[in-house]
Amino acid sequence: MTKFDLYSESAINEMIRRLKDVDEIRIHTTSVGGCMGREAFRWSGAPKLAPMHFWSAKGTVAHHIIEKNIIDGEPLRYDPDEITKVAVGRGTYVPQRLAHAIRPQVETALKNFKIWLEQTEIDLDPENLIGAEVRLESPLRGRYTLTGAIDLLTEKVIIDFKNGKKSYQKAYYKQLGNYERLCIEHELGTEFQKTLVFLGDPDGPQEYTPKAASIKSAMQFFKKELDDRMRAYDLMEQGVLPCFNPGFGCSLCPYRGICAGV
Numbered sequence: 159m160t161k162f163d164l165y166s167e168s169a170i171n172e173m174i175r176r177l178k179d180v181d182e183i184r185i186h187t188t189s190v191g192g193c194m195g196r197e198a199f200r201w202s203g204a205p206k207l208a209p210m211h212f213w214s215a216k217g218t219v220a221h222h223i224i225e226k227n228i229i230d231g232e233p234l235r236y237d238p239d240e241i242t243k244v245a246v247g248r249g250t251y252v253p254q255r256l257a258h259a260i261r262p263q264v265e266t267a268l269k270n271f272k273i274w275l276e277q278t279e280i281d282l283d284p285e286n287l288i289g290a291e292v293r294l295e296s297p298l299r300g301r302y303t304l305t306g307a308i309d310l311l312t313e314k315v316i317i318d319f320k321n322g323k324k325s326y327q328k329a330y331y332k333q334l335g336n337y338e339r340l341c342i343e344h345e346l347g348t349e350f351q352k353t354l355v356f357l358g359d360p361d362g363p364q365e366y367t368p369k370a371a372s373i374k375s376a377m378q379f380f381k382k383e384l385d386d387r388m389r390a391y392d393l394m395e396q397g398v399l400p401c402f403n404p405g406f407g408c409s410l411c412p413y414r415g416i417c418a419g420v
């Protein structure tokens with residue numbers, strides 16, 4: 159296995175060089191609050207040795223098929239052999255062994271999505287639909303830009319699909335709150351219903367609209383975490399490695415094979 163030492167002078171110098179070299183640093187909404195160690199690996203040029211994880215694959219594939227259905231009208235059908243031939247993310251391909259392993263979970267998500275389309279009271283009339291996978295961005299201080307990709311957006315509702323069973327997570331509320339902020343900044347509306355649709359339960363889909371107070375409170379954390387993230391990049395550019403934040407996200411991290419998690 160390739161030996162990569164994040165703490166070596168060469169790795170840290172590479173991190174500094176790369177960070178000094180770019181005009182823009184893009185921060186995705188869902189990365190805010192996540193482990194900055196992953197960014198240290200990325201900017202220092204570490205090899206991504208860990209293969210795609212089961213949890214990452216099932217979510218990415220289900221999102222990909224649903225997005226293709228909404229945008230291009232493609233069928234809600236999963237073929238494990240076909241999926242290995244197409245990029246399901248930014249240049250990401252699903253390995254054969256995972257394509258078969260995730261089949262039950264992906265098929266549950268697709269079945270639930272169909273049921274949800276039939277049952278939801280949200281107005282999904284094409285006339286009111288702004289789009290699927292709607293990508294928005296907002297300039298922050300200096301060269302930082304905050305980005306977000308909204309799964310489904312109507313003139314009145316922000317919808318985010320989750321591949322697990324229903325759960326109440328602050329991270330989801332932060333995501334929805336920030337998406338609304340981005341929509342307002344882009345003058346797509348002044349206020350939106352913000353709804354989560356959980357697709358991972360074999361008993362059926364679950365639609366959940368968190369309370370406004372929960373989202374407002376979560377957004378206080380989001381603002382602080384966003385500031386912390388920008389500060390961490392500022393320090394990385396001076397050669398200071400960030401704090402690591404090991405947790406569930408490690409199973410999805412491409413650097414988990416070389417990370418000591420400290």
Ligand code: SF4
Nearest residue numbers: 193195196408411417
């Ligand atoms: S493996 Fe975990 S602790 Fe290490 S960089 Fe990735 S997310 Fe961070």
